[in-house]
């Protein structure tokens with residue numbers, strides 16, 4: 001290894017093998033309860049919970065540890081309304097033909113359409129941005145590496161953290177998403193990556209049957 005500054009690993013926890021079995025099984029049971037939902041209650045959620053979840057997302061591994069992400073957490077009713085208006089405008093174009101027949105067919109079993117009332121109902125929208133340039137310091141303007149992979153992992157951490165906190169989420173990617181730059185006041189270096197909706201499910205929230213079909217272990221994994 002090249003010489004570099006470092007410190008001993010002191011916070012790794014080794015569990016006895018039986019406990020590892022149990023923990024891995026327990027985590028699977030818990031994360032299996034994460035479902036994308038499209039009906040949210042307007043019940044408030046403390047900002048401190050969202051802050052903790054974003055801090056958890058910020059621990060994700062990233063290319064050269066540049067952390068090429070920015071999270072804009074929105075609870076302002078006025079800004080949520082603007083986002084809903086813009087998202088529905090673009091989604092109407094998408095569902096009215098821009099998506100093409102194959103894509104629209106693939107979405108049939110999810111029951112989605114251009115109406116996105118949850119963008120106003122849910123207490124929090126988290127707009128996730130990826131950054132082309134950056135570095136270990138927020139003001140750096142170096143090249144970032146593996147930006148898509150890094151932001152994808154951080155987004156996974158965020159979804160998991162929100163689920164763990166007791167919140168439901170929905171990933172939403174209106175196409176195009178560049179309107180989020182303007183509303184969230186992010187400059188040219190930031191690219192809207194995803195909009196995450198977070199809150200409590202409404203009493204009539206449902207899970208599409210299609211979304212409950214998960215591939216088996218033998219479908220998704222090979223052990224050599």
Ligand code: IYR
Nearest residue numbers: 091107112113172173174175
């Ligand atoms: N962004 C649209 C369409 C959509 C696309 C995919 I791929 C989905 O998995 C779900 C929806 C919408 O949110 O309706």
